[in-house]
Structures are given as structure tokens and as C-alpha cells.
Amino acid sequence: MKTLLMGALTALTLAAAPANKSGVRTVEISVTSKGFEPANVTVKAGHTVRLVITRKTDRTCAKEIILDDLGINQPLPLDTPVTLEFTPSESGTLRYACAMDHIGGIVTIQ
Ligand SMILES: [Cu+2]
Numbered sequence: 001m002k003t004l005l006m007g008a009l010t011a012l013t014l015a016a017a018p019a020n021k022s023g024v025r026t027v028e029i030s031v032t033s034k035g036f037e038p039a040n041v042t043v044k045a046g047h048t049v050r051l052v053i054t055r056k057t058d059r060t061c062a063k064e065i066i067l068d069d070l071g072i073n074q075p076l077p078l079d080t081p082v083t084l085e086f087t088p089s090e091s092g093t094l095r096y097a098c099a100m101d102h103i104g105g106i107v108t109i110q
Contacts, residue, residue: 026050027052031057033060049107064076
């Protein structure tokens with residue numbers, strides 16, 4: 001019984017972060033009153049990642065996302081999914097944040 005439950009949980013986790021046949025991994029991030037959720041995501045070097053970011057509240061100052069290392073400064077309109085697609089070439093970390101740099105997160109590249 002315990003094993004079955006573990007299997008179901010694993011399947012759910014995989015479904016939440018699918019990699020399709022072209023190798024593009026889609027990661028959904030919400031902006032809520034708590035900040036970016038999830039704030040920290042992990043992707044693989046050499047694989048294209050598509051961040052789909054949806055701001056779900058006006059009670060945040062994260063009304064745009066700044067990803068300095070990639071030269072990205074992208075407005076986040078309310079309730080509108082915004083897609084950022086990039087292919088990290090090497091491992092490391094990318095920090096992203098709101099324009100004032102007090103709400104943010106980390107993309108870890110493995
Ligand atoms: Cu801010």
C-alpha cells in the first residue's frame with residue numbers, strides 16, 4: 001500500500017514538470033502575495049527551458065521580472081501567462097527578481 005502511494009506521488013511530480021519530445025521543459029511559476037512560487041527551480045544545461053510566469057495578484061511589487069544575466073526585463077500583466085524561453089549553456093545559477101530586487105528567486109542550472 002505504501003509503495004503504491006509513493007508511485008502515485010512520483011507520477012504527479014513528473015506530470016507537473018514535463019519535458020516534451022523536443023526536450024523543452026516547461027516550468028510554471030505564479031506570482032502571488034508571497035512572491036514567486038516556486039521561487040527556486042532547477043533545469044538542465046543544454047536543454048531549452050520555458051518559464052511560464054503568471055502574476056495572480058495586484059498585491060505584489062513583482063509586476064515585472066528582471067533576469068539580468070539574460071538581459072530580460074519583462075512586464076507581467078495580471079492573470080496573463082508570460083513565456084520566457086532560453087537554453088542555458090552551462091551549469092550555474094541565474095537570479096531573477098522584481099525591478100526593485102526585493103522579491104525574486106533562483107534558477108539552478110545543472
Ligand atoms: Cu519589488
